[in-house]
Amino acid sequence: MINLKDYGWNDYFEGEWNRKADEGMFPGRIIADFGQQLRIATGKGELSAGRPIARGDDSMQLAVGDWVALESSLQGTGVVIRFVLERRTKFSRAAAGIEVKEQVVAANADTVFLIQSLNRDFNLRRLERYLIAAWDSGALPVVVLTKADCCEDAAEKTSLVYAAAPGVEVFAISSVTGQGIEEIRKYLLPGKTVALLGSSGVGKSTLVNRLAGEELLKTQSIRQDDSKGRHTTTHRELVLLPGGGLLLDTPGMRMLSLWETDTGMDIMFGDIEQLVESCRFHDCRHENEPGCAVVEALASGKLEKKRWESWQKLQKELAHLEAKRNGKLRLQEKQWGRQIAKIQKEHSKGRF
Ligand SMILES: Nc1nc2c(ncn2[C@@H]2O[C@H](COP(=O)(O)OP(=O)(O)OP(=O)(O)O)[C@@H](O)[C@H]2O)c(=O)[nH]1
Ligand SMILES: [Mg+2]
Ligand SMILES: [Zn+2]
Structure with missing residues (x-):
């Protein structure tokens, strides 16, 4: 039973x-x-x-x-x-293909482990996307950097992630040596769901097996360079751990195209949004207009060029998506946004 x-x-x-x-x-x-x-x-x-x-x-x-x-x-x-039943949280992306469609990658997760490996897969810009989607999901994001055993600059990369992910916990782990595994166990609570998300080959299924203490899932057998990892996990699966807690393993994602992004964008890029609003001209293109707060911040080093480029790219992508959406969909999302705001209030009270 x-x-x-x-x-x-x-x-x-x-x-x-x-x-x-x-x-x-x-x-x-x-x-x-x-x-x-x-x-x-x-x-x-x-x-x-x-x-x-x-x-x-x-x-x-x-x-x-x-x-x-x-x-x-x-x-x-x-x-x-x-x-x-009405979802409590959902991690979504825009489905691949021409149709503008939401794809729910994980439903009702309490926590999402955003996983990158510390070797070739490491990419702060991609992590930004995952963080945006995670904040919008209503689940609590946690960054997990894998394969610490085959990386010499783990500490340096970890601090880069801390800087790029305000308010998010970051762990460098190894499923081979066991480094960091006990630390991330605190998210495995009875009845709570942790979803594992990231590119193929970063070690999601290996981590599930390590946390479970048994080979519940198939992993890539021959160790390959994760930059060209084949897709080993082919379907999403929720596993109940022997000690309680649930892990939702997912197949590696090639691309995370953003879907719904109100809160996530605010949390991740609120500073840039403020800058943009403080330009002298409200239709400033942030190129060489006088009184451009962005140009100023870039010159003083207050704003990192790569983050600025990243924001511009995301804005373009979101504008494109928005243009394709119909009014009915927007209405549904507004309602969803209200529910997420409620859950986030609970997070801030320390309940997740
Ligand atoms: N050195 C090292 N190798 C690891 C570690 N974790 C996983 N691997 C290896 O990385 C490869 C990929 O691991 P998987 O767990 O199959 O990766 P995945 O993220 O589930 O990949 P998909 O199912 O394709 O999305 C395997 O060969 C693992 O043995 C680690 O911490 N250190
Ligand atoms: Mg897998
Ligand atoms: Zn400007």
């Missing part, structure tokens, strides 16, 4: 359940996504269910970590998913 509390069931979902579920339905959490088939942990044990056909409003776009309401199918042979 499965105790749903071990899988993260709490008062929030209980409340959602009581508001929406009908008699005969029972709850479950999606623990693996095989495309058309979803694996679900329920009070009756693990079950498989077909992915429901997505509706136009995306309300049935399911992701690993989602809580769903299930019902026995009319034929009595299996179960069907009736609805998804």
Whole structure:
């Protein structure tokens, strides 16, 4: 028998359940996504269910970590998913392809480990993107730098990350030597979900196995240079650790295109946004206009050129995305933004 509390069931979902579920339905959490088939942990044990056909409003776009309401199918042979419970958090990106679509990478994570390896994968600009998306997700971001055993300047890189990620904890770890592993264990609490996100080959699945103390997941067998790592994990999976706590392993992402970014952009680039607003001309292009606060800050070294370029690039990307969106979608996101603001208030009180 499965105790749903071990899988993260709490008062929030209980409340959602009581508001929406009908008699005969029972709850479950999606623990693996095989495309058309979803694996679900329920009070009756693990079950498989077909992915429901997505509706136009995306309300049935399911992701690993989602809580769903299930019902026995009319034929009595299996179960069907009736609805998804309102998410507490979601880490999203813009889906690949021409269609403007949100892809939920991890649902209902309490913490997200943003993972980069300390060797060739290390890239502060990419980390900025992950941090923006993480802040917008409602989950607490933590930066985990892997492969400390094969890097000579771990301390230097760690301090670069601290500077680029205000208010975020940063850990340099090694799944080989065990360095830093005990320190990150503090996020593994009973019923709490930690999602692991990052490029392919950085050691996400290896870290899951190390934290679990057993080989739960397949990892890349031959040690390769992570810059050309093949994709080893092919589906998202939520694993319950023997000592309690849940880890959500994901396949490496090639690109993290931003989706919803109100809070994240503010947190990561609020200083630049303030600068831009303090230029003399409100339509300043920050090139050579008189009274340009950006040019001034760049000249004095107060603003790093690379961060400025990064912000400009992100702005362009966001403007492009925004132009493609319709009004209905914007409205849905406003509502979501309000919920995130509420959760972030809780974070600041030390509850995560
Ligand atoms: N030296 C060293 N190698 C590591 C460490 N962690 C993982 N590796 C190696 O890095 C390779 C990739 O590890 P995986 O855990 O499969 O990487 P992943 O992030 O899950 O990759 P995808 O599933 O493709 O996204 C494997 O060969 C691991 O043995 C580490 O801390 N130190
Ligand atoms: Mg993997
Ligand atoms: Zn300016």
